Amino acid sequence: MNAPLEGFTVVAIEQAVAAPLATRNLADLGARVIKVERTDGGDLARGYDHAVHGTGAHFVWLNRGKESLAVDLKSVQGRQIVRGLIDRADVFVQNLAPGAAERLGFGAGELRTANPQLVVVNMSGFGRGGPMQDRKSYDMLIQAESGLISITGTPDEPAKTGIPTADIATGMYCAQSVLAALLRRGRTGEGATIDVSMFDSTVEWMGHAMYTQMYTGAQPQRMGVSHSSIAPYDAYPTLDGQILIGVQNDRGWRTLVSDVLGVPELADDLRFATNVLRVQNRSECDAVVAARTSLFTTVDLDTKLASAGIPAAQVKQMDQVVAHPQLVERDRWRTVGTEHATAQALLPPATFADHEAPMGDVPALGQHTRALLMESGKDSDEADRMLSQGIAVQNSAFDADFAR
Known part of the structure; x- marks a missing residue:
């Protein structure tokens, strides 16, 4: 069986966790994902730590199976390259600061005028409009504003969750919305403009606690690993x-x-x-x-x-999870490439009986830049000129002739 999203192309101006998780889910389903990164270091998550052979653990987790285009979006030429790719894509995902996509010429209205079938997803911290739309929106801050921290921890001390829950919730809703929009496009031929906010996504996950507060007037208590309504x-x-x-x-x-x-x-x-x-x-x-x-x-x-x-x-403990017999005996681990060495990666949770996720490599910064410049219509000389001027960056460790 073909991959469920084979033949679909996603362009993403993304970094950190939420948007990369969404597009990695799409890549796992077979979509081609072109990741647009800054020329000066790329996605911030590349450098959060050096845990996986010199690459950040978050980045390895979230970016397998993608192509990396390192281009300067402050330059006219760089924006033209990305715009050309978006105009031929099925999906565009961005998690830039509010208003930044529009200033760069990547606003949903402008993009969908040129390509009405395009699905555009704008990801933000607090959503469009409202008094907090321009506020910083890291995972910890969203956990606080959404009330998640207020019910997490022990009776003596609150805590944030040990994983980036707000980011993960947002990434999952983003991927879900893309799939729904593509299904609708198949019936109607029309694309979509979608907004997904970290705040809305996390507040949705607060369901039972929120209803308890609304209908009893009582703030749910922090219970550690206990439960307010069940014993033992x-x-x-x-x-x-x-x-x-x-x-x-x-x-x-x-x-x-x-x-x-x-x-x-x-x-x-x-x-x-x-x-x-x-x-x-x-x-x-x-x-x-x-x-x-x-x-x-x-x-x-x-x-x-x-x-x-x-x-x-x-x-x-985490070493026990890595070697958990429920993962090992069900053959859930696969090997993927990274810039410096191979790494282990888990198969996606949703298992198709007749198809295995492609589990592509984690790209180096700018690994596919030259190939994508050529794909966008530049000839060899123009591509080389953009690279020499620093408008775009090609990772020297990879031969562009063999880049996808």
Whole structure:
């Protein structure tokens, strides 16, 4: 089977996390993605760290399967090159500062006048309009403004999530909107102009907490790994560590105390017989569970809980996740190229039965510049002149004749 998005071309002026995640998802589905980068270092994420053979971990994660065009968008020639590519593309994605795309000549109205079938996605921090449209919008700031930090952490201290949740939410909604727009275009022939904001995306993910606030008037409390509406639902001690247990119904409670923890008398204890009672008596419930879990090793208790059908998990460190048998035994790892060496990459979560994601290499800055200059209509001399003038940059480690 052909890749689902084979034959579609995406041009992206992007950096950091949200937009690159969106376009990498499209690349994983077979789209050709042309990534437009600055000539002076490219995407900021390239240099966040040097964790993967000298390249930033965020960049390797988010940019496989793309072509890198390094061009100066402050120059007329550079903008013309990019505009030519956009005019022949199916999708244009940008996460420049508000108003910057329009100033460069890449506004949705202008682009879609030339190419009515084009799907344009404008990504921003707080959306177009409103008092905060021009504010800086890093992931941490969006987590704060959206309320995510207010419900994350322990009762004593708030925390942001350990991954860039706001960026990831935005990237996923962006990719979803592109797919929907392309489906509609197939029926109507019309493109689309789409705005996706980090703030809106993250507030959407606040659903249950937001409804709790609106309809009870109560700010949801920070619960650590516990849960405001379910008990027992927390980390409990073992002989050699801890284990997470989550019991979401009364039948599960009876099974837990009778078949796993060996205290069947607690099944009908008037303090714990229903979830509502267990939540009301949370501290006592947690105490009796902890007293029994501490008699087992983590592995033994995990095995008993799994056999009994009780939801439970061990808290894995990242080295354990990399070697997780659920990934290894299902053959989820692949090898991709990077500028300096190969690296491991996970297959996308959505698995097609008759097609595997292409899992292309992570491009070096300007790896495909000369080929793309030629594709845009420049002859060899013109391309070389742009490169010599610094309007565009070709990575010298890659032979342009073999660049896609």
